[in-house]
Amino acid sequence: MNIDELKFDEKGLIPAIVTDVETGEVLTLAYMNRESLRISMEEGRTCFWSRSRQEFWRKGETSGNVQHIVSITADCDGDALTVRVRKDGPACHTGAESCFHNPIWRSEEPEPFSLQGLYDLLLDRKAKLPEGSYTTYLFQKGLDKILKKVGEESTEVIIAGKAEDKKETIYEIADLSYHVLVLMAELGITVDEVRAELASRHIIDHKVKQEKMTT
Numbered sequence: 608m609n610i611d612e613l614k615f616d617e618k619g620l621i622p623a624i625v626t627d628v629e630t631g632e633v634l635t636l637a638y639m640n641r642e643s644l645r646i647s648m649e650e651g652r653t654c655f656w657s658r659s660r661q662e663f664w665r666k667g668e669t670s671g672n673v674q675h676i677v678s679i680t681a682d683c684d685g686d687a688l689t690v691r692v693r694k695d696g697p698a699c700h701t702g703a704e705s706c707f708h709n710p711i712w713r714s715e716e717p718e719p720f721s722l723q724g725l726y727d728l729l730l731d732r733k734a735k736l737p738e739g740s741y742t743t744y745l746f747q748k749g750l751d752k753i754l755k756k757v758g759e760e761s762t763e764v765i766i767a768g769k770a771e772d773k774k775e776t777i778y779e780i781a782d783l784s785y786h787v788l789v790l791m792a793e794l795g796i797t798v799d800e801v802r803a804e805l806a807s808r809h810i811i812d813h814k815v816k817q818e819k820m821t822t
Contacts, residue, residue: 610644614686625698628677628691628725629802634698635706637664639688651676653690656815672696704799715813722788722798725787729792744796753793756786 615621620638627634637655639647643663650665653674657664667673674692681688699706720722724760728769745753760783767776792803 608681610641612685613644613681613688614684615641616649616686620658621686623653623655623679623688623690625653625690625692629691629748629799629806632702632705633707634674634692634694637666639739644688647690648679651694666698667695670696670700672698673699704778722784726788726792726798729788733792742789745786746793750793753786753790757783757790760786 613621619640621640621644623637623639625634625637626632630653632635637653638658639654640656643654643656646663646665653676655664655666656662659701662737674690675695677691677693679688679690697704699708701708732740733746736743736746745756760779764783765781767779791797
């Protein structure tokens with residue numbers, strides 16, 4: 608499908624749902640016209656049409672929170688788009704990672720586990736310091752205590768791995784992961800920052816493999 612096959616509304620606009628390519632999270636809903644879509648494709652970064660200001664709006668133009676486009680896909684009717692991006696910063700003007708952060712209703716069913724969800728929970732514990740929480744205890748004791756626990760859990764992973772005990776190794780890796788996330792929360796390191804670092808190493812590793820194949 609190409610631009611000419613898309614169905615723009617009576618105002619010449621088409622809704623664009625922007626999602627994070629790394630997490631799949633919906634970041635924002637904006638609108639594009641034919642020209643802003645063309646600009647987005649040419650520049651590789653999101654450019655929308657502002658309905659309130661009646662002008663082009665390049666995301667990150669003033670904030671620096673640019674959204675680098677990975678792909679643009681139309682729905683089956685050709686009247687809506689999803690835009691997968693790698694973002695340089697929060698998507699929302701409020702500073703939130705996503706514009707969708709105002710809960711309306713939630714099922715009692717537990718949400719699927721994610722590292723980001725656990726990290727957000729740890730940040731909440733750090734802010735509120737509820738009594739009786741082990742996480743609260745770690746934050747109250749401070750950085751030295753957190754680092755000590757990371758060291759202890761790293762040792763436990765090594766011991767379990769050396770014993771080739773798969774079940775115990777999984778258990779200890781989970782403990783280590785939790786304490787590393789506590790350390791990240793203490794130092795203000797986000798999951799996205801670690802994910803970006805791993806992604807950059809993936810690119811380097813891919814290039815090294817290509818070089819080896821051509822030599």
